[in-house]
Each structure stands twice: as structure tokens, then as C-alpha cells.
Amino acid sequence: MAEVAQVVNLKSLPEFKNEPWQDFSKAEVRRAMADALAKVRGEFGREYSLLVAGEWTKSGRTFESRNPSNPSQVIGVLQKATPELAAKAVEDAHAYFAEWRKVPAAQRAAMLLKAGDIVRKRKFEFIAWQVFEAGKTWPEADADVCEAIDFCEYYAREALRYDAPPAVPQFPGERDELRYTPLGVGVVIPPWNFPLAIMGGTTTSALVAGNTVVLKPASDTPVNAAKFVEVLLEAGFPPRAVNFIPGSGGEIGDLLVEHPKTRFISFTGSKEVGLRIVELAAKTQPGQIWIKRVIAEMGGKDAIIVDSECDLDAAVQGVLVSAFGFQGQKCSACSRAIVDQSLYDEFLEKLKAKTEAIRVGPAEDPENYMGPVINASARKKILDYIEIGKGEGRLVTGGKAIEHETGGYFIEPTIFADVDRGARIFQEEIFGPVLAVTKARDFGHALELANDSEYGLTGSVYTKNRDKIERAKDEFHVGNLYFNRKSTGAMVASHPFGGFNMSGTDSKAGGPDYLLQFLQAKSIGEVIA
Numbered sequence: 001m002a003e004v005a006q007v008v009n010l011k012s013l014p015e016f017k018n019e020p021w022q023d024f025s026k027a028e029v030r031r032a033m034a035d036a037l038a039k040v041r042g043e044f045g046r047e048y049s050l051l052v053a054g055e056w057t058k059s060g061r062t063f064e065s066r067n068p069s070n071p072s073q074v075i076g077v078l079q080k081a082t083p084e085l086a087a088k089a090v091e092d093a094h095a096y097f098a099e100w101r102k103v104p105a106a107q108r109a110a111m112l113l114k115a116g117d118i119v120r121k122r123k124f125e126f127i128a129w130q131v132f133e134a135g136k137t138w139p140e141a142d143a144d145v146c147e148a149i150d151f152c153e154y155y156a157r158e159a160l161r162y163d164a165p166p167a168v169p170q171f172p173g174e175r176d177e178l179r180y181t182p183l184g185v186g187v188v189i190p191p192w193n194f195p196l197a198i199m200g201g202t203t204t205s206a207l208v209a210g211n212t213v214v215l216k217p218a219s220d221t222p223v224n225a226a227k228f229v230e231v232l233l234e235a236g237f238p239p240r241a242v243n244f245i246p247g248s249g250g251e252i253g254d255l256l257v258e259h260p261k262t263r264f265i266s267f268t269g270s271k272e273v274g275l276r277i278v279e280l281a282a283k284t285q286p287g288q289i290w291i292k293r294v295i296a297e298m299g300g301k302d303a304i305i306v307d308s309e310c311d312l313d314a315a316v317q318g319v320l321v322s323a324f325g326f327q328g329q330k331c332s333a334c335s336r337a338i339v340d341q342s343l344y345d346e347f348l349e350k351l352k353a354k355t356e357a358i359r360v361g362p363a364e365d366p367e368n369y370m371g372p373v374i375n376a377s378a379r380k381k382i383l384d385y386i387e388i389g390k391g392e393g394r395l396v397t398g399g400k401a402i403e404h405e406t407g408g409y410f411i412e413p414t415i416f417a418d419v420d421r422g423a424r425i426f427q428e429e430i431f432g433p434v435l436a437v438t439k440a441r442d443f444g445h446a447l448e449l450a451n452d453s454e455y456g457l458t459g460s461v462y463t464k465n466r467d468k469i470e471r472a473k474d475e476f477h478v479g480n481l482y483f484n485r486k487s488t489g490a491m492v493a494s495h496p497f498g499g500f501n502m503s504g505t506d507s508k509a510g511g512p513d514y515l516l517q518f519l520q521a522k523s524i525g526e527v528i529a
């Protein structure tokens with residue numbers, strides 16, 4: 001194990017605070033960002049190995065990660081895990097768990113705090129990797145990196161808290177206690193859209209709780225994950241505690257989920273893959289002696305309600321950034337605006353004007369508000385939905401791909417009005433810059449429309465009416481509900497994140513219940529002699 005002799009305790013740590021965002025309007029911040037982009041560009045094309053059973057390994061099969069703003073640029077070349085290596089990773093993680101679980105929580109937490117500190121010190125560089133690999137604009141990438149640091153800080157504190165649970169009432173004549181103990185091997189399967197925050201948060205929460213991890217990063221953003229694994233090792237996490245096995249989810253996903261030594265799966269991604277994992281994990285395999293836990297955070301079809309009694313300009317702005325920030329590729333993105341009939345036309349007029357002022361282009365250029373979508377097949381899927389939308393609603397603006405000299409996957413921010421609740425673009429997750437706008441008769445109707453979804457992730461309401469706020473708190477069925485603000489941008493600790501219904505298991509990442517999912521409680525009673 002690398003030297004991290006230090007331990008921390010909860011009382012000596014400052015209270016958790018969210019990592020502050022950069023102010024890119026400042027010349028020195030822009031200069032630092034430009035330097036980081038240049039540095040990272042100099043590392044394009046580097047090869048990254050697999051980390052299996054504590055050894056950097058090559059499989060002999062590689063794949064490339066490319067820049068969605070400019071697909072001719074190879075960000076990195078990754079070794080592709082074979083089924084044999086994936087199985088070896090799970091088996092060694094199982095063997096090493098016996099040692100790792102005995103490392104005191106205070107030491108694991110110290111490692112995680114150190115990891116957060118390393119990312120903090122190299123923040124611009126991590127922002128640059130996301131700009132190039134995920135197509136995030138500077139502020140979007142900054143928010144992701146800050147969230148990743150927040151997860152390190154927050155989960156380190158949570159591991160310490162669970163390590164010292166409050167005393168249970170003592171049964172007469174006994175010494176009684178409740179202890180939290182880790183589970184075993186966690187297979188971590190994150191999406192590409194928060195390449196550091198979700199990948200890092202799902203990996204470190206499992207690790208700091210004392211589990212060993214097999215991380216299969218998303219195939220679109222494996223370099224961000226490789227860089228983070230390097231940070232974990234630098235921070236002192238033993239190489240056998242975290243296996244890094246990039247490769248196709250379709251090819252090795254089933255094996256990882258079905259392996260009898262896999263104890264839990266922490267998945268974030270689409271509903272289709274999430275449900276498949278739930279189903280496969282439910283089937284016990286020969287040699288399996290536990291019921292696998294599945295944490296599955298999945299898609300969304302998030303709505304913003306614009307009520308008759310609201311600040312209309314604020315609502316327009318909130319819908320705009322929620323629908324088109326990071327090209328609409330957030331599970332929390334607003335893809336349905338449900339607008340009271342009394343201000344429907346005015347809302348659309350204002351939103352159209354603001355949307356048409358959005359500049360779309362390569363994410364590295366800070367003048368662009370929107371970058372590319374993640375890859376060619378995502379662009380095709382989104383454009384197919386736009387064609388469907390043309391038959392289901394009135395195209396207000398957008399509706400086309402944007403040809404750019406770089407060949408990036410750019411799409412116009414697109415709005416459809418007069419969309420019926422039964423329409424596919426009202427019901428299905430598109431995961432791109434496409435917004436459906438629907439007219440509501442009144443507030444009750446707006447709530448009914450918002451709840452007309454199999455998903456239940458985020459939702460937001462713009463209203464000044466206190467009674468309507470209280471009613472929505474009770475009736476709007478989503479895991480993350482906001483008032484008079486955008487539907488995106490959940491903050492670690494203040495907005496524990498996770499959805500209802502087909503949006504997932506409501507695990508509430510960044511909240512006080514989260515770590516419990518990677519722990520089991522042991523009740524101990526001892527008769528006092």
C-alpha cells in the first residue's frame with residue numbers, strides 16, 4: 001500500500017462545503033484554462049492500461065476515445081478488457097476484500113480526502129479532459145469536477161460517521177452495539193455524461209465504505225476515469241482495491257453482473273441497461289451465497305411547470321439552461337415545459353428568442369454555450385426523435401444538425417410546441433437538446449401532465465403562490481423537486497440525488513443515506529459477566 005499513514009477523525013475536519021466554481025470572466029482564470037487545454041492537448045493519444053489484480057495490464061485489444069467536438073482527435077487509446085480479465089478482476093477483488101475491509105475507516109477516509117485534494121490542485125487539467133473527451137463547455141466541466149471533489153469530501157466524512165454510529169439502548173445485563181461493515185466486491189458501471197463526478201462518486205463511495213471495486217468506465221469517457229484511478233493510487237488506495245477495466249458494456253457487462261463473487265452493482269445509465277442488470281442480478285449463480293444488491297440510477301423525462309403566477313423571465317431562463325445546458329444530456333435536463341395557458345404564447349416567444357441566440361460549436365471555445373452531443377449514434381438517435389417530433393408538435397426553432405469544419409456532432413437547440421401528453425417526445429427520454437412544450441389549463445392540470453411519465457427524477461415549478469408550492473411538494477412525484485430554479489445542478493449534501501419510478505432506486509447520491517447501500521449492519525449483544 002502507498003504511504004498514507006495519516007488518519008482523520010470527524011471532529012477535526014471542517015464542516016463540509018461545496019467546492020466553489022471558477023469565474024471564467026476573470027482574465028487569469030481564462031489564462032489558466034487555456035494553459036490546461038494546451039497541456040492536455042499535448043497528452044492526446046497516450047495509451048492507458050487496465051488495472052487488474054493490482055497490476056497494470058494489457059489485453060492486446062485496444063479502442064480509442066475521441067473528441068466529440070472534433071472526432072479526428074484521439075484523446076486516448078485504451079486497452080479493452082476481455083471476459084477473462086474481467087473475471088480475474090472480480091476474483092482478485094474478492095480475495096483482497098478480506099484485507100481491505102480491515103483498513104480502518106479513518107485511514108480510508110484520509111485517502112479519499114487526499115484524492116479530492118489532488119483533483120482540486122489539478123482542477124483546470126481535469127476540466128480540460130472533460131472539455132475534450134465529453135464535449136462539456138468550460139462551466140459545465142468545472143461544475144462536474146467540483147462535484148467530484150465534493151463527493152470525495154462528503155463521502156470521507158460519511159465513512160467516519162458510519163464508523164462511529166450512535167449507541168443503541170442497552171438491554172439489561174448486556175453490552176449492545178450496532179456496527180456497519182462493508183459488503184464485498186462492488187461492480188461500478190457509470191455513464192459518460194458526468195465522467196468525473198458520477199464515475200468518481202460511485203467508485204469512491206463504495207471504496208471508502210470498505211468494499212473493493214471493479215470499475216468499468218463508460219466507453220465514451222474512459223480517459224477521465226483512467227486519470228482518476230491514477231489519482232486514487234497517488235492518494236494511497238491500494239491497487240488491488242480498485243480494478244480498472246474499460247471495455248464494452250455489451251461485451252463484459254453481463255459477466256460482471258452475473259459473477260457469483262460480485263456482491264453489489266452500482267450502476268448509473270439508461271433504463272434499458274439498468275433493468276437488465278436488475279434482472280440478471282436477481283438470478284443466483286452456482287457458488288453465490290448472497291442476494292446481490294443493485295443500485296440503479298436511470299433516465300428521466302423531467303418537467304418544469306411554469307405557473308400563471310410566476311416571474312416569467314426567470315422561468316424562461318430556468319427552462320433554457322435546464323433544457324440546453326450540456327446539450328440536454330443530463331438525466332436532470334428539462335425535456336418538457338408545461339406552461340399555463342395564460343402566458344403560453346409569451347413564454348414561447350421569449351424562449352425562442354433566447355434559444356436562437358445560443359452559440360453552438362466546439363466545447364473548447366468558451367464563446368460557445370453548447371458543444372457537441374457525445375457521439376455519432378447519439379446524434380442520429382436525437383435527429384430521429386426530431387423527425388418524430390415534427391409529426392407530433394409544432395417546430396418552434398432548431399430541428400437540424402449543424403455542419404462544422406471539425407466534423408463535431410452538433411445539433412441545434414430544438415423546441416416543439418403544442419405537444420400532446422401521449423406523444424413520444426413527451427414520454428420518451430431523448431437525451432439531447434430537444435424540448436417539448438405543452439399547454440396546461442391550470443395548476444392542477446400542469447401537475448397531472450408533469451406526473452404523466454414512467455420516470456420521476458427531477459422536476460421544477462416556477463410560481464410565487466405558496467399554496468401551489470405546498471401542493472406540488474406533496475403531489476409532484478419526483479426524487480428531486482425544485483422551486484423557482486432550474487431542474488439541473490443538484491448540489492452534493494444540499495440536494496441528495498436520485499429518482500422515483502423508472503428513474504431508479506432513489507439511492508440519493510451525495511446524501512446521508514447513500515453510504516448505507518454499501519454497508520450492512522451487524523448487531524452485537526454481549527452478556528456482561
Ligand code: NAP
Nearest residue numbers: 191192218219248249250253269270273297298299300331
Ligand atoms: P448506458 O448506455 O446505459 O451506459 C451506462 C453504462 O452501462 C456504460 O458504462 C455502459 O458501457 C454500460 N453498459 C452498457 N451495456 C451494458 C450491459 N449490458 N451490462 C452492463 N453494463 C452495460 O447509458 P449512457 O448512455 O452511458 O448514459 C445516459 C443515460 O444515463 C441516460 O438515460 C441518463 O438519464 C442516465 N443517467 C442517469 C443518472 C441518474 O442519476 N439517474 C445520471 C446520469 C445519467 P459502454 O459505455 O461500454 O456501453
